[in-house]
Amino acid sequence: MGLFKKKNNQKNEAAAQADPKDEVKSLILEGLNTKLGGTLYDDCIIMPKGFTIDVQIGRLEESEGIQILQAIFIIKHDDFDEPLIEPVDAQGKELKEAADMSVEIFHGGVWHPLDQSMTKKNPQHVSVDFLNQHYDFDMYCQSVVRIGVKDKQPTMLVNYIRSEIPKYLGSKKYYWLRIYLAKYKEKQIIEVRINGSVCVQLAEYFKEYLEKEMDAEETFVSEKQYAIFVQREDDKCPYNKETIMSAAKETISMMENITSREEYIAMSEKLEELTGDKNLAAEIRVFIPEIFAKLTLGYREGDSLFLLEGEGDEQQSIEFKKTQLRSYFYLQQAVLEYLSTRPEQEKVSRIVTNSVAFRELRRAIETGKENGREIKPGDLYVPGTSYKIGHEGYRVW
Numbered sequence: 340m341g342l343f344k345k346k347n348n349q350k351n352e353a354a355a356q357a358d359p360k361d362e363v364k365s366l367i368l369e370g371l372n373t374k375l376g377g378t379l380y381d382d383c384i385i386m387p388k389g390f391t392i393d394v395q396i397g398r399l400e401e402s403e404g405i406q407i408l409q410a411i412f413i414i415k416h417d418d419f420d421e422p423l424i425e426p427v428d429a430q431g432k433e434l435k436e437a438a439d440m441s442v443e444i445f446h447g448g449v450w451h452p453l454d455q456s457m458t459k460k461n462p463q464h465v466s467v468d469f470l471n472q473h474y475d476f477d478m479y480c481q482s483v484v485r486i487g488v489k490d491k492q493p494t495m496l497v498n499y500i501r502s503e504i505p506k507y508l509g510s511k512k513y514y515w516l517r518i519y520l521a522k523y524k525e526k527q528i529i530e531v532r533i534n535g536s537v538c539v540q541l542a543e544y545f546k547e548y549l550e551k552e553m554d555a556e557e558t559f560v561s562e563k564q565y566a567i568f569v570q571r572e573d574d575k576c577p578y579n580k581e582t583i584m585s586a587a588k589e590t591i592s593m594m595e596n597i598t599s600r601e602e603y604i605a606m607s608e609k610l611e612e613l614t615g616d617k618n619l620a621a622e623i624r625v626f627i628p629e630i631f632a633k634l635t636l637g638y639r640e641g642d643s644l645f646l647l648e649g650e651g652d653e654q655q656s657i658e659f660k661k662t663q664l665r666s667y668f669y670l671q672q673a674v675l676e677y678l679s680t681r682p683e684q685e686k687v688s689r690i691v692t693n694s695v696a697f698r699e700l701r702r703a704i705e706t707g708k709e710n711g712r713e714i715k716p717g718d719l720y721v722p723g724t725s726y727k728i729g730h731e732g733y734r735v736w
Contacts, residue, residue, distance in 0.1 A: 359434065360396040366438035367394050367410055374446055388457045391415045397426060405430050410441040412449065418512040420580045420665070424535060425449045425517075444484060451481035452567040465568060467505045469659045470646070470735050476508060480566040487560035494552070496520070496564040499544045500531070504568075507533050507541075507642070509663035510576055510736050514568040520545055521562075522555035533662045540642045576665065576736045578619060583666050586613045587673035590623050594693070595686035603693075618733050622666045625726045630667075630674045632694035635687060638716040643723030646735070656725060664735050696721055 368379060371392065377384040384392040391414070398409040407430050414423040427444045431437035455461060462477035483493050496518045497504075508514050514534055521528040527549055531541040553560055590613075593606045610620040633640050644664060645656045661667045678687075691697050700716060707714035 360399050363399060363408060363410075363434045363438050364394050364396050366435050367441055370439055370442045371445070374442060375450070389416050389418075390453065390457075405432060406434055406437045408434075408437040408441060410438075410445070412445050414449070414453070416513070418574065420511065421534065423449065423515055448481065448484045448563055449565050452479040452565050455479035455481075456567045456569050462569075465505055465508065467508045469506070469509075469663060470657065472510070472735070474508065474510060475571045476514070476568040477571065478504075478566055478568050481564065484563045485561070487555070487558045488553070488562065491552070491554075494548075494562070496545070496548075496562060497566050499548060500541050503541060503544070504566075507538065507660045507662045508568055509665060510570075510574065511665060512570050512574040514662075516566040516568070518545070518564045519561070520549055520553065521559070522549055522553045523559040524555060528561075534668075536662060536668050538642050538660075538662070539639075578614070578616060578736075580665075580669050582614065583619070583623070583669040584673055586610060586620070587623055587627065587670050588677070589613055590627055591673065591677050591690065594627065594690045595682065597689060618728055618730055619666065621728050621730065622664070622726075623670060626667060626670050626724065627674065628690055628693035629696055629724045630671050631687065631690045632697045632700070633721075634671075634674060634678065635691060636697065636700060636716045638696070638700060638719045638721055640724075641720070641722040645723055645725040647725055647727040658723075659735065661723070666736070696724065 364382075368382070368384060371394075372379050372384050375384065375386060375392075377386045377392070379385075382393070386392065393413040393415070395411040395413065396408070397411050398407070400407050408428070410427050410429065412425045412427060414425070425445060425448070427441045427448075429437045429440035429444060431440055456477070456479045459477070460479070462479060465476040465478050467474040467476060480495070480497050483496060485493065497516065500518075504516065511534075517530075517532045519528065519530045519532075529542040529545050529549060531538045531545070553562070590606070590610055593609065597603050597606060607620070607624055610624055611617050614620045614623070632638075642660050642662070643658050644661055644667070645658055648655055648657060699721075700719060703719060704714050
């Protein structure tokens, strides 16, 4: 009898030590797979057309008998150069109820337009022209997911920025747009992202709607909408994310030790060897210091880039968006990863001082002092980085 008791105790201890996050993850995967009709394999869902869905549990806690859950859905595809990541907040009296709610929100919000893109159901044509390039996209858009909204007809949020969307699409095969609005009394959130990157200028188009159309005096309300854009042609970019990230990390390693012009020239030559593409090498060399400046000095910056073409009085500045230059956010990711290691301030300063924005910021602060005004970096707004590529045939990818 003693042996049986020991075994039973071991089972009870194992059950007590089981992580409730593992349980709710299993509930979400099983519930979502039942809804989608995919294949559960190695803790993820495999779907037709090359899509896989993984789930991570960001937060799970109990408050006054209610299970509060944040589930993070991660969608991958061979044509995605980065995963689509969607955090979903849900709740319920039991874990299963919270898990089921997260599945419904994810399915109605993100998966619906992705499913439409797979079956090419109800596409809307989006024509994109910038920098002498042309791309045709099909847009798939789902209905708005709403929480706390009563007595109000659903509004297609994407319509508020429909004319602006083509300005943010480039040469990639897939783009995804996420619009999220939330309000409770005086607190407001407006967040517009394209492929995960915040687009501050697009948020401006929803301020009036949030103020006048969303009633949140008595309860929290939110509205969220996704749109998926699929280019009709295949992605023809000659380099991939790994190439850019690897070259960026090597460039940061070289830049943090540069103390002379000769060393800078040597770094530039090494960078061309690393990438095998002098235009990509120039983008990396130009944007790394500018991104360092933005992240470390804290000034506000818009969504734009400005390509300078020509010389002297004939030089012109051509505006396009950061999301249309695929190297930009890869470089930003490399810089963020580097800064997360808490490098020496002296090394960071060596890189930042190569930034045009840094020099302009310092000039503005000094001019302010001369005029008796204190100007802080956070007071300044920069529409975007201006840059010049001195090679013929430069093309933005």
